[in-house]
Amino acid sequence: MVLTNSAQASVPGVDPNENVLLQWNDAALEAIRETHPGPPMVARMLAVLNTSAFDAWAAFDNKARGTRLGTTLKAPANLLNEASKKEAVAYAAFRAASDLFPQPEQQQYFRDLLIQQGYNPNKTGSNKTTASGIGNMAASALLAYRHQDKSNQLGNINGGAPYSDWTGYQPVNTPDQINDPNRWQPLRVSDGHGGTVVQKFIAPHWGKVLPFGIKDWDKDVVMPVRKEIKKRTGRVGPATVDQPEYTEQALQVIAYSAVLTDQQKVIAEFWADGPSSELPPGHWNLFAQSVSHRDNHSLDQDVKQFFAVSNTVFDTSIAIWGAKVKFDSVRPVTAIHYLFGGQSINAWAGPYQGTQAIPGEAWQPYQALTVVTPPFAEYPSGHSAFSSAAAEALKRFTGSDVFGETYTELAGVSRVEPGQVPAAEVALSWATFTDAADEAAISRRYGGIHFVDGDVDSRLMGREVAKQDWPVIQYYFGNSKHKVKHSEGHEHEHEEDDR
Missing domain, CATH: 1.20.144.10 (Phosphatidic acid phosphatase type 2/haloperoxidase)
Structure with a gap:
């Protein structure tokens, strides 16, 4: 009826x-x-x-x-x-x-x-x-x-709030004291209502959630890209305070901050949490919708495309959050305050203040004051991994890297510096899905949220998730016949690729 x-x-x-x-x-x-x-x-x-x-x-x-x-x-x-x-x-x-x-x-x-x-x-x-x-x-x-996948959607694992942590994670640093400069520090931030609140690490249990296609995030996502990461940096994971790269990466973030152009500011804001606060997974859902409109998808095509993209991004969330908790790494704002407190640095001084000499302990990311820095560890970057994973999934599904999407930021509509930034209209365009993913990734360095390794290593991890998930997606599409063990021990048949 x-x-x-x-x-x-x-x-x-x-x-x-x-x-x-x-x-x-x-x-x-x-x-x-x-x-x-x-x-x-x-x-x-x-x-x-x-x-x-x-x-x-x-x-x-x-x-x-x-x-x-x-x-x-x-x-x-x-x-x-x-x-x-x-x-x-x-x-x-x-x-x-x-x-x-x-x-x-x-x-x-x-x-x-x-x-x-x-x-x-x-x-x-x-x-x-x-x-x-x-x-x-x-x-x-x-x-x-x-409901039984360990995400704790119902709060029934620990009798707590929906999605609450059940692993007992505790930060080693406090808002007022850095006990270990390698580790994540919860910040005391604005609550948007005139008060403050201390950050809590979002979903530290997420690495234990049952995935869609990967078996084990460390073995299947981090391990396959270890060699390439180590070739570039000589290590796997974030730089530690006893290594020169720790200071070098902080100086790079400060250097970006000091010379931000209007275009870079627009990029930092556009990608921060999506056009209307959908966060990166939702932002790439919007891009998948753009592909649907561009290619005049039928319902059948959209069901398959959104199944592929959303599950790839979901598995990426498990891999990246598992690694975030494993490394529990320091954010730029904490590292810069630690390294350059009591010193003068040249950097963006805050909304409408431009670039000035400021005390190191006063440095802040180019973000809205109610955001400052996300409430979870730096390495690896969620933006970089979500974006590279979604881009790879879309590339595999459509059979091409061609994207052709654009976005125009009107003058003065910045959320950080409204009325002033950008001084004139700024257009962003992405010829390929990879272009969009790379811009999303580097946007977090422009914004002072991520270091270079957290960005670049995570691009590799995101693409690896997409590679691992694609044969499983093909199995469900009915295009495959080879078997592979799934994360929770079930077997799936699959082969290379046929959308």
Whole structure:
């Protein structure tokens, strides 16, 4: 049964002219902007949403396998049509989104969207002879699995808040004392309401989350790129205070700070957390949407593309956060204060202050004052890894590195120096996915958030995740026959590549 559209004319943030999957990705991004989860949680949310949709879609495809129910969930012959497939995808996405965002306002938002699409949110049955039942079954199987993936989505591991740490991580430094200049320091930062709050490391347990395609983040992501990293730096991991590179990397960040152009400032801001606070995983979801529009994707193509990109980014979050906790490395702001406290340095002096001689302990990144520096360790860089992984996934899926996207920043709309930066319109353009990923990566050095090694090493790690995940993606697409053990011990057949 298809309902008459009784919802508002258009659900905010969603284009009703797009296919149902793009609409649900838009809705998820809107919910992310409203609820402000951390980067790894955003990566998982988008992966769960798009995997749920994929698993429902797979029931209508003669080759594809669902990730949880395999080929046991297949639509009967009377449902093998576009309308039923679209309906199943919509219900699967709705159930996943509703599970991921339990806030009452988000629940209503998702109900409104499903109604706008012409469906009844109260149809909760799991009958595989109906399109809604197939969508509900696919979502239910995936969500039951993901509730036990050690992300602590429900807070049931430790009786704490959703996604709260259950490993007992504690920083070695305090906001007021650097006990170890190699290690991450929680900062005392503005709460945006006139007070301050001490940072807490976001999701230090994330390296233990069950991945999609990689088996072990250290063995499968870090180890394969160790040789290349070591060839460049002579070590694997961040520089330590007893090495000259520790000071050299800090001086490089200060040097960037002192000569920031309007274009570099725009780059630092544009990539900081996405155009509207979607964070890097959400930002690359927007780029995947651009590819969908550029290439006039069908629903089938979008289901597969978003499944590939979102799961690659999700696995990247696990690998990068595992390494962040392993190295627990110092951010530039702490290292610079430690190295140059009591000295005068030439650097950006703060909003509207330009470059001046300032006390080393007063140095700050080129960021909004409510951000300063993210609440987790520096090495490796999430931006660099997320971006290189997503770019590689898009390159593999589309069969080309060609991107062709542009962005224009109007004069004076900076969030750090509004009214002044940029002095004139600035255009950013990326001929290739790799160009976009590289700019995202270096943006964190312009902004004073990452050192060179955290950036460059992470680009390698992100691409390695994409390489490891691609054969598993092909298995689920139904394009492969070779077996490989998955992270939780299941076996998957796959071969090289055929999108």
